[in-house]
Amino acid sequence: MTENIKQAAQPEQATVLVTSGTGKTGRRVVERLAALGTTVRSGSRKGEVRFDWEDDSTWGPALRGADAAYVAYYPDLAAPGAVEAVRTFGRIAKEEGIHRLVLLSGRGEPEAVLAEEALRESGAALTVVRGSFFAQNFSEGAMVEGVIAGEVAFPAGETAEPWVHADDLADVVVAALTEDGHAGLVHELTGPRLLTFAEVVAEISKATGREVRYVPVSVAEYAAMLQEYGMPGAVAEWLAGLFGTLLDGHNASTTDGVERVLGRAPKDFADFAREEAAAGTWGG
Template sequence: MRDEQILVVGGTGTTGSRVVALLRERGVAVRVASRTGEPRFDWIDRGTWDGALDGVTGVYVVPFDGESLTRPFVERAVARDVGRIVLLSGRGVDVPGYAGEASVAGPTHVDGEDAVRGLGTGTGTGTGSGAGGGGGAGTRWTIVRPAWFAQNFSEGFFLDAVLTGELRLPAGDGAASFVDADDIAAVAVAALTEDGHGGRTYELSGPRALTIAEALAEISGAAGREIRYVPLSPEEFVAELREQGLSAAEAADYAESLSPLRRGLDSHVSDGVRRALGREPRDFHAFVKSAAADGAWRTRRSTN
């Protein structure tokens, strides 16, 4: 095992679980932050933070959406001499009006990035090419801003609808440069374990943009059955979510999260994977092929 001890906040999620796996493959000691773990970690209970951070050399932070807790958590990490902090943020944080007024995650990301950047400037801070890093008490930070996850179709919040054969969204004909979560994790692990990433912000995307209809066409081909995209208005989408039992606030937030896609703000291709890893990002077609081989879109059979 190497000398690092990395705390992964969000270690059971889409990116966090992959970060954990990659770190362990490298022989790095990993602590998965969890309310049931030992030591216990709970975003809401600040009394658990110090125990989780004890002896840690680096932290991967998946923020708690809707709460301004990233800033005090980062401050605690710096106070305990954590050497590296990698923050999972979101695309469009630096674009006024990108997230929309109803966004829950938007303000969380904005405040989180501000907190991390506030640790210090150092050389190489921001999106420049310098290798130094900002940081309080020697802490180096890196921010990753991914586009829409490709895995939303295979294990995220699109999956249930995809399995029914019909995905109904207020996304219009907007396109997104979907990024593979494996690439996000690889960039995060590089920043946690290698030099040259301190003070950098990596915008991550796949190598091309696809509309929802185009993405589903590729999935349909791999799954061997048709999966349709049905475009809805935001009002229709919210009404359907309310019928499914979501609260008005939850439905509005979900609809708002799709508005950048509908407004054509997510189609650009970013170079963060290439900058961080020296290779091209994984294409959506490769993701689809792999997910299909793993049985992601096999229809579920009733257990009744």
């Protein structure tokens, strides 16, 4: 492991592959690395650097000649098949001489931990970044339409979650990619306080000046809703079940991960809501 760290290229010399480079976190990581002067490859299914998690023939060419990679697996590390996919990615990364890997993982996901271990087999200097639910799920994800319609349905009950800002997570990822001292570490990131879904939509209501309410539903009801939107039944049931597991209360705590890495407090959900409302994300 020490030898791998010594071999890692300096930030200004490094070439970094960002998988899922147009995604919620990947896009932010690409922007930050480019601003630092790092050579960045933004991998995506249809972009200039082709990278598709469903086509492993695209992985080697995307990795070739790079020094490091940000690994954001789609759809989730807890998804069926993720462990083997990530293990294969790690093997290819090793063959291509990648020295440093940063993996996006889920907080409190036992299946994701198995994927972390599979990637660790590559022998590269690995940093794991585990994030709580993103605040941006309400501005860039599936819940945007609900916010605009004034009603957000989700199987969370009264469970509180320490919502993390995607900007904070991206800043931590970039630090792990460009600075020494992160290899072998697991950074667990959350926002500064716990908020239930009802409290979250109340923050959005306050920021937008119009009523948005939370409607708790069961896991089965949410799976049925996803299928109504066209999601295949098996995928809908898996995803709804994952949400139900993650929101059973075991993640209802905050960490100091953002502050330890960045030297500042994480962004609060209320600030996120005000920023998005001012940007017109939810109309008006």
